[in-house]
Amino acid sequence: xxxxxxxxPQDKIEANIRRASSIGELxxxxxxxxxPEARTAFWLPFSHMPxxxxxxAGTEDLKRRIRAQAAASTTTSDRDGxxxxxx
Numbered sequence: 222x223x224x225x226x227x228x229x230p231q232d233k234i235e236a237n238i239r240r241a242s243s244i245g246e247l248x249x250x251x252x253x254x255x256x257p258e259a260r261t262a263f264w265l266p267f268s269h270m271p272x273x274x275x276x277x278a279g280t281e282d283l284k285r286r287i288r289a290q291a292a293a294s295t296t297t298s299d300r301d302g303x304x305x306x307x308x
Contacts, residue, residue, distance in 0.1 A: 234291040238284055244276075251286040 228236070241247045253259050267275040267282075 230291065230295050234288060238287060244280065244283075247280060247283040247287070251283045252290060253283075 237250060238247070241250060248260060248263070249255075253263055263283075264275075264279055267279040269275070270278060
């Protein structure tokens, strides 16, 4: 039986993004939290765009933030790991 290929950290992030079933879930993954003020502050810059354009732009920005946070945490853990192992 063939072994299952290990998912890279990037693959896991992309799977989490695809699995998100609501805007609220994407907001949570992006680190916005549940506070109405934080959510309003995020969406306000997109409010001037017509309908679906604003929603699409905001959603893409949430995805960008999720990916950036994942990249930053991977970089930090890589640096921490190299220090622990004398690298």
